[in-house]
Amino acid sequence: MNAAIPAAEPIPLPAPVWLMKFLGDLTLTIHFIFLYLLIGGLVLSAVWNFIGRRFGDKEAVGASGVVMSRLPIVMTYVINFGVPPLLFVQVLYGQVIYTATILIGLWWMSVIFAIMGAYFAIYRCSYLASAGRGYWGWGVLALLFILYVGKVYSTAMALMLRPEDWAGMYARSDFGVYFPPADATRLPRYLYMMVLSVGYGGLLTSLYSAKGSLEEGVKRFLRVWGGRVGGVFLILGLFIGLWAWQQQPVEVRNGVWGVGIVPYAVVVWALGLLMGVVASIWISLTPASWGYGKAYLAGAASVMGAGGYVILRDMVRDVTLMLKGFDVWQRVVNPNWYVIGLFFVSLLVGVGLLVWLYFILRSARPSIEKYV
């Protein structure tokens, strides 16, 4: 074991490693999908609002308002689906993630304020959009906060894999004020997430054109530009993903290929991206007619692209840490099946309540529609 990695906590894991990993990867996939909607939505609505107001393009302004009005809710899902993977990653990889986040402590904690700033700016945009006023400046501000948060997360997740950097960082300052030293994997890793977010964000945004009450011109704008931006950025994301993979040390790449699930995850990831490109072209080129086929294809593409990537980055993490002497599969496990059972029962009840609430909302919609 690398001397910098602290000893495991004496308390054993309360559930098998595979179960925690499965739940962590599942919830992280959902976190990423909402992140795509948030980042892609912010970029598109800010740009469309700017263009629309600058050149008097009503369709661009209308489309940007449609997207922006949904972002406050999307943001709540980004945050709420960030919490579960954080809990799982802390339990499984506590020794490395706590060390990494403490070493960049100031930046790590500043994320709370950046998220609050982003929230404020997004609500401001949404208010200005509903009042028919321009808001692209607030949109750019929200985007800067969000890009900053993503950068800090990406840095922490990369630093937890580099115990060799920790002692030097601590010697330099124990106030958590410095970013880690250069690491070839960091930039492509971050860029991949941001660029792909615009890609899937564009694709998913084009689906808003299904809303029946929108003007035809706005629907067309959403379809054509959401689809075009989606297609271009998904292709870019594919290349940045390959670059990120190339930046991994050769022993990590060889080790990752040796893991049984990896070839399947690669196929799922690549198919997800290609299906996304096909859906983007399909949506942007077909006139007016709307079909569930496009929505299913776009939805499946996003889930596969996000899910495949989540598994791959998890395997890169495991192999990297294994090469440095930390094997998560060797953690002491003492499952408490009563507690695990209780967890699943409460999960089922929670999901059941959500479905029930959804149907109540749906049946109440006709009577509340005139107020919203």
Ligand code: HEM
């Ligand atoms: C708007 C705010 C947010 C943005 C822009 C954001 C962005 C990101 C990005 C870019 C990554 C990938 C990092 C990488 O692998 O390079 C990530 C991962 C992650 N995010 Fe978020 N995030 C946000 C909010 C949150 C919140 C509020 C939480 C938790 C409270 C959270 C928890 C996580 C966790 C735990 C991971 C990685 C999990 C793992 O490696 O297993 N995120 N996030």
